[in-house]
Amino acid sequence: MGTSExxxxxxxxxxxxxxxxxxxxxxxxxxxxxxxxxxxxxxxxGRIVETEAYTDDAASHYVMRPRTARALIGSTHGxxxxxxxxxxxxxxxxxxxxxxxxxxxxxxxxxxEGLELMRRRRHVEQAADLCRGPGCLAxxxxxxxxxxxxxxxxxxxxxxxxxPVDVIxxxxxxxxxxxxxxxxxxxxxxxxxxRPRPSGS
DNA sequence: TGGCCGATATGCT
DNA sequence: GCATATCGGCCAA
Numbered sequence: 001m002g003t004s005e006x007x008x009x010x011x012x013x014x015x016x017x018x019x020x021x022x023x024x025x026x027x028x029x030x031x032x033x034x035x036x037x038x039x040x041x042x043x044x045x046g047r048i049v050e051t052e053a054y055t056d057d058a059a060s061h062y063v064m065r066p067r068t069a070r071a072l073i074g075s076t077h078g079x080x081x082x083x084x085x086x087x088x089x090x091x092x093x094x095x096x097x098x099x100x101x102x103x104x105x106x107x108x109x110x111x112x113e114g115l116e117l118m119r120r121r122r123h124v125e126q127a128a129d130l131c132r133g134p135g136c137l138a139x140x141x142x143x144x145x146x147x148x149x150x151x152x153x154x155x156x157x158x159x160x161x162x163x164p165v166d167v168i169x170x171x172x173x174x175x176x177x178x179x180x181x182x183x184x185x186x187x188x189x190x191x192x193x194x195r196p197r198p199s200g201s
Numbered sequence: 202t203g204g205c206c207g208a209t210a211t212g213c214t
Numbered sequence: 215g216c217a218t219a220t221c222g223g224c225c226a227a
Contacts, residue, residue: 052208059208065223087221089209105208135209175208 018158023078023094027053027102030094032185034104036165040157041141044117046109046131049187050194054093055102058177062101071149072101080155082138082148089135092143094152107134107173107184110192117142133194170198 018037023030031053038047054060061069061083071081072095081093081103096102109131111118118130118140131137147155166188171179173196186193 054208061208064207068223083208084222086207086209086219087223088219091208093208107208133210172208176206 015159015162018153018160020078020153022158022160023096023152024098025096027055027096027100027104028183030096030102031104031183032167032169034094034106035167035185035187036161038112038159038161039106039109040159041143041155042114042117044114044141045112046137046141047112047187047192048106048108049110049190049192050106050108051185052105052107052172053096053102053183053185054105055097055100057181057183059172059175059179060101061103064177069103071095072103075099075101077102078152080147080150080152082143082145084145085135090138090143090145091134092138092141105134106137108132108186108192108194109137109140110187110190111140128191132192168198 031051034048034051036047038045056062062072068083069081071079075098077095077098079095081095082090085091092106093103096104111127111130115127115130119125121142122130122136122140124130130140168186168188169182170184171182172184186198
């Protein structure tokens, strides 16, 4: 795994870039189709392997934190929404759905390029530990609260997968409300998905 | 202004 | 698998 950052062909550059319409679609659709996309921020590139959808359900910040989740108000879409979880860990979200409140939490990436920079930011060595979990992912990419409210497509390059992706749906992680909704989406068989691993992979 | 809760991460058993 | 550190956001008083 150690040579991937030098030798990997930039398969991503030949892929289609996501446009504004991609994030304007219904939140569940966006959350599912973000899995398998590659995300570039500066020199750091990774494949999205795990997301979660939040709309106007009881666990959503649209309901829980209407004051700070401004990016979720007013049917905006395509904006970055960053918040601190448990005071310390930043979580990176993209707002979605041109017609309703919604956001997708990015929970895990498979690191592809820029691993040394990620290691420096994360203070861990193992590639598998760099972007596994929302707080880890945000730290590895150098996300700050200042990015909240920015346009997703200006802050990142988002590239669509070249081949169909096998996605597993399961309940969302770490929430106390609306736990029954299977709105966590992960790449089948990926070792880079966070804990707890969805059953069946 | 204090207290409670949480879309987490980590380390130890 | 489980405990717990840690602190921002929110609301009650």
